[in-house]
Amino acid sequence: MKNMSVLTEKVREQGLRLTRQRKVVYEELTKVDTHPRAEEVFQMVKRRLPQVSLGTVYRNLKTLKEMGLISEYKYARNYSRFDARIEAHHHFTCLKCDRIFDLLEPPDLNFEQILPKNSGFKVDYSRLEFYGECPGCSSTRSF
Amino acid sequence: MKNMSVLTEKVREQGLRLTRQRKVVYEELTKVDTHPRAEEVFQMVKRRLPQVSLGTVYRNLKTLKEMGLISEYKYARNYSRFDARIEAHHHFTCLKCDRIFDLLEPPDLNFEQILPKNSGFKVDYSRLEFYGECPGCSSTRSF
DNA sequence: TTAAGTGCAAATTCTTTGCATCATA
DNA sequence: TATGATGCAAAGAATTTGCACTTAA
Numbered sequence: 565m566k567n568m569s570v571l572t573e574k575v576r577e578q579g580l581r582l583t584r585q586r587k588v589v590y591e592e593l594t595k596v597d598t599h600p601r602a603e604e605v606f607q608m609v610k611r612r613l614p615q616v617s618l619g620t621v622y623r624n625l626k627t628l629k630e631m632g633l634i635s636e637y638k639y640a641r642n643y644s645r646f647d648a649r650i651e652a653h654h655h656f657t658c659l660k661c662d663r664i665f666d667l668l669e670p671p672d673l674n675f676e677q678i679l680p681k682n683s684g685f686k687v688d689y690s691r692l693e694f695y696g697e698c699p700g701c702s703s704t705r706s707f
Numbered sequence: 708m709k710n711m712s713v714l715t716e717k718v719r720e721q722g723l724r725l726t727r728q729r730k731v732v733y734e735e736l737t738k739v740d741t742h743p744r745a746e747e748v749f750q751m752v753k754r755r756l757p758q759v760s761l762g763t764v765y766r767n768l769k770t771l772k773e774m775g776l777i778s779e780y781k782y783a784r785n786y787s788r789f790d791a792r793i794e795a796h797h798h799f800t801c802l803k804c805d806r807i808f809d810l811l812e813p814p815d816l817n818f819e820q821i822l823p824k825n826s827g828f829k830v831d832y833s834r835l836e837f838y839g840e841c842p843g844c845s846s847t848r849s850f
Numbered sequence: 851t852t853a854a855g856t857g858c859a860a861a862t863t864c865t866t867t868g869c870a871t872c873a874t875a
Numbered sequence: 876t877a878t879g880a881t882g883c884a885a886a887g888a889a890t891t892t893g894c895a896c897t898t899a900a
Contacts, residue, residue, distance in 0.1 A: 581874050581879055590791070599788040599798075599807040602865075617882045622865065624880090625789055637798075637807075637834075638787045642864070643889055645742040645780045646768055648733070654821055655742075655780075656828050664742040664780075665828075667821055678797055678810055678835075684842030685799050685808075691780075692821075693834045699827030724854055724899050745889075760857045765890065767855095785889070786864055 574631045588612050589624040593634055652689065658698035665698060717774045731755050732767040736777055795832065801841035808841060 571590050575582045592608040593600070600608070606621040628634045645664060654667035679685050714733050718725045735751040736743070743751070749764040771777045788807060797810035822828050 576875095579879090583874070583880060585881070593789060593791040597790075597792070597809055599790050601786050601788050605789060615882075617884095619866075619883075620881055623867095625787075626866095629789075632793065633791070635790045635793055636787050637790065638781075642785050642787060643744050643781070644768075644785060645744050646736060646748060646772075647740075647742050647778045647780065648737040648776070649740070650775065650778055656822070656830075659831065666740055675837075679799070679837065684845065685837070686840040686845060687799075687837050688802065688839040690835065690837045693836065694818075694822065694828065694830050695833065696831040697829040702827065702829060722854090726855060726899070728856070758857075760859095762858075762891075763856055766892095769891095 571633060574633060578631065580627070585609070585613060585616055585620050586624045586627065588616075589621055590628055590633060593628075599637065654692045654694065656694040656696070656698065658701055659695055660697055660701035663698060667694070714776060717776060721774065723770070728752070728756060728759055728763050729767045729770070731759075732764055733771055733776060736771075742780065797835045797837065799837040799839070799841065801844055802838055803840055803844035806841060810837070 568587070568591070571587065572582060575586070588609050589605060592612075593605060596608075598604075602622055602625060603618070605625065606616070606618050609616050609621055625634065625636070629636050649666065656665040656667055657663075658665070675687065675690070679687060711730070711734070714730065715725060718729070731752050732748060735755075736748060739751075741747075745765055745768060746761070748768065749759070749761050752759050752764055768777065768779070772779050792809065799808040799810055800806075801808070818830065818833070822830060
């Protein structure tokens with residue numbers, strides 16, 4: 565399994581340990597393209613390590629994400645945010661201060677290149693989300 | 708307040724009622740561009756209606772969203788989803804079955820049009836998310 | 851008048867964490 | 876063998892819901 569070498573390296577590089585649990589969480593996640601939630605990862609891991617706990621899965625998902633080996637999909641935090649602006653527009657989410665900015669430039673995306681008409685996907689709406697550092701946070705950074 | 712007429716219409720059209728709470732939730736949300744979470748909306752509404760309950764705010768946010776008057780930002784549900792694919796790619800989320808599909812066509816977005824270099828926003832990464840109905844769900848629809 | 855909506859509190863759901871124990875390096 | 880990681884269970888955080896009461900239409 566070639567992907568394991570990158571895990572081994574990353575773990576060593578950060579002075580962490582390559583536990584069976586950590587290895588299996590990563591292995592199972594590389595096997596699927598279903599973007600499972602934590603509970604589903606837990607079930608997959610449990611088939612191979614019946615004693616594993618949900619807390620361990622959460623901790624390892626967090627660690628793997630911090631190592632840059634996996635992605636986590638959610639809005640800045642796990643709660644909903646509401647907006648009375650219903651016209652299509654983009655967002656910029658600041659990873660430092662957690663604020664969301666509206667980007668007023670209207671979407672100009674060539675969707676057909678990404679989703680050909682015959683693909684069978686029917687798009688209701690789309691969102692382009694940027695993540696990074698907002699002007700306020702980059703100007704007040706402390707060194 | 709011209710936006711109120713659209714609320715009045717929508718409410719009537721659906722056989723619902725225009726309660727003080729519903730009106731104030733919508734009014735307060737139209738006043739801000741900060742994409743508040745439910746708890747923050749609750750605090751804003753509470754200043755005008757001290758007796759309002761958090762549950763009522765949640766119920767009205769849901770109703771307003773169903774009427775198409777406000778947007779809710781979150782991934783399909785309010786929990787994280789994980790992915791071992793870390794290269795940039797797009798997603799299609801099916802609103803029927805809640806599955807997320809990877810779109811393999813690489814991003815081809817003219818970011819500078821949206822976020823000029825001198826805007827002060829530093830982009831770490833971006834995500835283009837499509838929402839709609841996937842091929843499986845549209846072919847098995849029951850009428 | 852009547853049924854949609856509210857307030858309250860309990861229940862659910864997802865995630866995090868404290869602590870004693872385990873096991874990797 | 877030292878300390879990072881685990882298992883367990885309890886705590887936390889966001890959201891939903893049951894129910895008796897209220898109120899808009």
